[in-house]
Amino acid sequence: MSISAYDAGQARAEFSTPIDAAQPHGIADWRVRVDPTGGDRTPQAGKRPRLQWSDLVLWLLPLPLVLLLVLPLVALGWRALTDGALTGEGSAALREAMALTLKTSLLSTALIVVTGLPLAYLLARREFTGRRALDVVVDLPIVLPPSVAGIALLLAFGRNGVIGRWFAEAGLTIGFTTAAVVLAQCFVSAPFFVRASAASLQRVQQDLEDVAADLGASPWARFRTVTLPIALPGILAGVVLAWARAVGEFGATIMFAGNFPGVTRTMPLAIYSAYGGGDIATAVILAAALLAAAGLTLGGVRWAAGREQR
Amino acid sequence: MTRRGPFNGKRSGTLVLIALVVLAIALLSGGAGAESTGWPEACGNASPESATPRAHEAAAVPFPTEGGDLTVFAASSLTDAFEEIGDAIEADNPEVSVTFNFAGSQTLVTQLAEGATADVLATADAASMAMAADAQVVTGEPQVFAGNVVVLVVPATNPADITRVADLSRPGVKLVLAGPSVPAGRYAREAMCVVSMTAPLGWLEGLKGNVVSEEEDVRDVLAKVQLGEADAGLVYATDAQSAGDAVIAISLPDGAGPMVHYPIAAATDGDVALAAAFIRYVRSDEGAAILRAHGFLAP
Numbered sequence: 001m002s003i004s005a006y007d008a009g010q011a012r013a014e015f016s017t018p019i020d021a022a023q024p025h026g027i028a029d030w031r032v033r034v035d036p037t038g039g040d041r042t043p044q045a046g047k048r049p050r051l052q053w054s055d056l057v058l059w060l061l062p063l064p065l066v067l068l069l070v071l072p073l074v075a076l077g078w079r080a081l082t083d084g085a086l087t088g089e090g091s092a093a094l095r096e097a098m099a100l101t102l103k104t105s106l107l108s109t110a111l112i113v114v115t116g117l118p119l120a121y122l123l124a125r126r127e128f129t130g131r132r133a134l135d136v137v138v139d140l141p142i143v144l145p146p147s148v149a150g151i152a153l154l155l156a157f158g159r160n161g162v163i164g165r166w167f168a169e170a171g172l173t174i175g176f177t178t179a180a181v182v183l184a185q186c187f188v189s190a191p192f193f194v195r196a197s198a199a200s201l202q203r204v205q206q207d208l209e210d211v212a213a214d215l216g217a218s219p220w221a222r223f224r225t226v227t228l229p230i231a232l233p234g235i236l237a238g239v240v241l242a243w244a245r246a247v248g249e250f251g252a253t254i255m256f257a258g259n260f261p262g263v264t265r266t267m268p269l270a271i272y273s274a275y276g277g278g279d280i281a282t283a284v285i286l287a288a289a290l291l292a293a294a295g296l297t298l299g300g301v302r303w304a305a306g307r308e309q310r
Numbered sequence: 311m312t313r314r315g316p317f318n319g320k321r322s323g324t325l326v327l328i329a330l331v332v333l334a335i336a337l338l339s340g341g342a343g344a345e346s347t348g349w350p351e352a353c354g355n356a357s358p359e360s361a362t363p364r365a366h367e368a369a370a371v372p373f374p375t376e377g378g379d380l381t382v383f384a385a386s387s388l389t390d391a392f393e394e395i396g397d398a399i400e401a402d403n404p405e406v407s408v409t410f411n412f413a414g415s416q417t418l419v420t421q422l423a424e425g426a427t428a429d430v431l432a433t434a435d436a437a438s439m440a441m442a443a444d445a446q447v448v449t450g451e452p453q454v455f456a457g458n459v460v461v462l463v464v465p466a467t468n469p470a471d472i473t474r475v476a477d478l479s480r481p482g483v484k485l486v487l488a489g490p491s492v493p494a495g496r497y498a499r500e501a502m503c504v505v506s507m508t509a510p511l512g513w514l515e516g517l518k519g520n521v522v523s524e525e526e527d528v529r530d531v532l533a534k535v536q537l538g539e540a541d542a543g544l545v546y547a548t549d550a551q552s553a554g555d556a557v558i559a560i561s562l563p564d565g566a567g568p569m570v571h572y573p574i575a576a577a578t579d580g581d582v583a584l585a586a587a588f589i590r591y592v593r594s595d596e597g598a599a600i601l602r603a604h605g606f607l608a609p
Contacts, residue, residue: 154537154539158537158538159469160538168469175484175539175540176523258523258525259523259524259526260523260524261347261524273489273524273526275420276413276414276417276489276492276526276527277489277490277491278419278441
């Protein structure tokens with residue numbers, strides 16, 4: 001058991017009363033400290049030294065990076081406020097694309113959680129032949145360019161695809177339907193959820209579950225009352241990541257699902273269509289709307305996580 | 311036992327509840343897909359833009375001896391022909407290097423207007439070129455250098471058994487068009503409007519209902535048909551030719567297809583000498599022969 005000095009005392013105290021050990025802050029803090037998605041919820045947050053003059057050199061190198069990250073977004077916001085014009089047609093397109101994006105991304109996320117959580121548990125907690133291979137396969141879409149995802153999906157689920165052919169024979173085509181959008185979103189965003197959840201589940205200490213088992217908790221009860229609550233912040237972070245990736249899915253959708261208003265034209269495709277159609281003003285507004293939604297979501301999640309932590 | 315840890319007890323229940331409500335709202339919102347848009351207001355008054363056909367130049371002007379890098383923004387239907395023209399120019403002028411950016415004409419104009427730099431712009435219609443002129447990204451009088459026609463393409467396997475344009479309104483046909491702001495999409499809509507005037511009542515409505523995707527670029531329409539994902543698409547005759555045996559091309563009824571004209575102009579910020587030499591080459595006999603070989607018509 002490796003718990004660093006700062007909360008070792010706390011942890012020891014908790015382990016002397018094993019059942020409670022699952023809940024209070026010692027364990028949660030320890031987990032969050034190593035949680036790469038934990039951000040500013042680290043326990044050191046309160047003890048961080050203030051900026052110092054000697055930090056100046058630390059600022060010089062990342063400055064271009066910070067500018068690179070911030071400037072385009074500022075430019076987008078500025079252009080939207082000053083030059084972005086939304087015609088009646090544009091606002092209809094915005095509503096339609098927003099509704100479709102929300103619908104498809106939430107559906108994809110729900111599907112991913114239902115199917116991905118058991119997978120994450122298996123990957124984190126079981127040893128089986130092919131586990132490593134499965135681990136790699138699950139991670140692959142993260143590093144694949146969207147165009148590869150698009151082609152691969154076409155070859156699998158397209159009308160002449162390996163599986164799509166059977167569907168077509170049964171009179172079902174996936175291409176050009178909202179279902180294709182959901183498939184594409186699931187393909188590209190599932191890894192983010194499975195990865196985050198598996199990592200989170202893996203960090204739940206086996207001892208705690210063993211103790212619960214000794215006390216007579218059934219496997220399901222152990223998972224529900226011990227494992228899941230401890231792993232939940234990481235799992236929720238995975239949900240948000242996967243959802244955000246689904247909202248942003250573009251390449252695989254446009255190649256595999258097509259581009260039609262209300263059916264397959266999600267926000268990213270609507271932005272591309274407005275841009276390609278020479279309607280920069282609308283493209284800017286749509287992009288700014290998506291940026292605002294993303295910012296509010298991330299900010300909201302951070303805020304909620306911070307509140308829960310306190 | 312009391313639970314004080316993160317995300318458990320009542321709070322997690324509330325979170326799940328909120329998530330479910332949001333999901334339900336999302337699933338219920340939105341609704342049926344919109345109709346294919348961008349069709350001419352009243353079908354039939356769609357007249358092809360006037361463009362002055364010009365005679366080919368007798369001979370190509372030489373490229374500047376010091377050479378240089380030439381960047382050409384061209385409509386995606388020009389892809390194969392222009393790449394061959396580029397190779398020919400590079401073979402004759404080793405010091406010149408030609409780079410192409412192929413995309414939908416509208417996209418090219420947008421890119422130039424947003425600050426992309428090029429030496430030459432070639433679009434698939436006069437309207438896009440006029441927008442480029444309005445945005446002051448091209449200079450001088452655009453020259454029409456080639457023509458084209460719209461054809462119907464179906465996959466070689468012809469899954470929907472389409473043999474003529476009239477079949478396009480049959481229920482269940484998956485038709486792919488270029489978007490309404492893409493020249494190929496505009497031409498296709500004009501052509502279908504003309505066809506509809508001699509078609510049974512409701513034919514055009516049936517066809518509009520069959521449009522499953524509006525692509526940003528005519529080559530994307532071709533790709534969807536080539537892959538067999540779509541049952542039919544409307545592209546240029548030259549695109550159909552470039553796909554070879556993968557697609558079957560079906561001509562539109564006489565008089566239905568608008569004449570497609572390709573204007574070319576020098577970009578405002580480009581290298582004037584290189585741009586002029588490229589434009590001359592495209593309009594020369596050598597250039598015309600390459601264009602002709604790829605199925606383009608004389609302007």
